[in-house]
Amino acid sequence: MKEIETLDSQVVYKNRWMSVREDKIRRASGAEGLYGVVDKPDFAVILPYEDGYVYLVEQFRYPVGERHVEFPQGTWEDNPEADHLLLAAGELQEETGLFANKLEYIGYQYLAYGFCSQGYHIYFATDFTQGQTDLDPEEEGLITKKILLSDFEQMIITGDIKDSTTVNVYALAKMKGLI
Numbered sequence: 001m002k003e004i005e006t007l008d009s010q011v012v013y014k015n016r017w018m019s020v021r022e023d024k025i026r027r028a029s030g031a032e033g034l035y036g037v038v039d040k041p042d043f044a045v046i047l048p049y050e051d052g053y054v055y056l057v058e059q060f061r062y063p064v065g066e067r068h069v070e071f072p073q074g075t076w077e078d079n080p081e082a083d084h085l086l087l088a089a090g091e092l093q094e095e096t097g098l099f100a101n102k103l104e105y106i107g108y109q110y111l112a113y114g115f116c117s118q119g120y121h122i123y124f125a126t127d128f129t130q131g132q133t134d135l136d137p138e139e140e141g142l143i144t145k146k147i148l149l150s151d152f153e154q155m156i157i158t159g160d161i162k163d164s165t166t167v168n169v170y171a172l173a174k175m176k177g178l179i
Contacts, residue, residue, distance in 0.1 A: 003028050016077050040118040041080030044088035045073035047169050048098055048125040049179060054152050056166075057095050059142040069145065069155065070163035071170075072096055073120070084121035092125055096144045097133040100125035107172055111165065122169050124178050149179065 008024040023035045048055035048071070058069045072095040076082050085103060092098050104124040111118045135142055147155070155161045156170070173179050 007032070036115060038116040038118070040116065041075045041077070042084070042119045042121065043073055043075035044084050044091055044121045044123060045071050045165055045169050046088050046092045046100075046103075046123045046125050047071050047173050047178075048092060048096065048100065048128070049149075049173075050126065050128060050146075052149050053146050054149060054170075055096050055098060056145045056147055056152070057142050058145060059139060067141075068163055069161055070166040073165060085123075088121065088123040088125075093131060094134045094136070095139065095142060097131045098125070099129040099131055101127035101129065104178070106176055106178065109165075109168060109172075120165060122172060124173055 005026045006023050007026055009021055010023075011019050011021045013020040018038055018040045021037050021039065023037060025033050025035055027033060055072070056069045057072050058067055060067050072092050074087075074091040074095070076087060076090070085105070088103055089100065092100055092103075102125065104126075105121065106124050107122045108119055109122065110116075111120060133142075133144070152161075152170075156167055161167060170179075
């Protein structure tokens with residue numbers, strides 16, 4: 001017997017960006033239970049680095065009702081199966097106007113696998129050409145910031161950066177010796 005067997009699965013909510021399903025399960029012990037799972041397409045997150053600086057975006061995040069600073073990141077809801085390299089390049093250009101001549105793949109992580117199937121592909125971007133942003137309506141008010149690396153680290157320490165994906169991506173890039 002599997003560790004967990006799915007007995008029934010029902011989508012209880014769905015929109016353009018996500019779906020929520022409720023799964024009735026049986027554990028190896030025979031005990032039954034229920035899981036609520038958020039399904040969203042994977043996204044790309046990009047760490048743009050140049051001469052001791054990182055590029056960040058600041059935008060309003062509706063679920064928490066606040067503006068926050070984070071690395072450029074996103075998905076293409078209309079093309080969820082898009083090649084993640086193209087997605088990373090596209091999201092970087094869309095949000096910052098930057099075209100990266102070098103995008104290095106550094107890993108894949110899950111966002112919150114306790115309740116969500118979504119993961120993200122991580123890219124380290126360098127060697128830029130500046131172009132124009134191309135923001136989606138949902139990104140209205142997004143601002144790009146070029147921040148000194150030491151100031152960025154201080155923002156993590158003080159809690160000014162609250163996006164766990166951004167903190168994780170930075171730590172991974174640093175541990176891999178890219179920064």
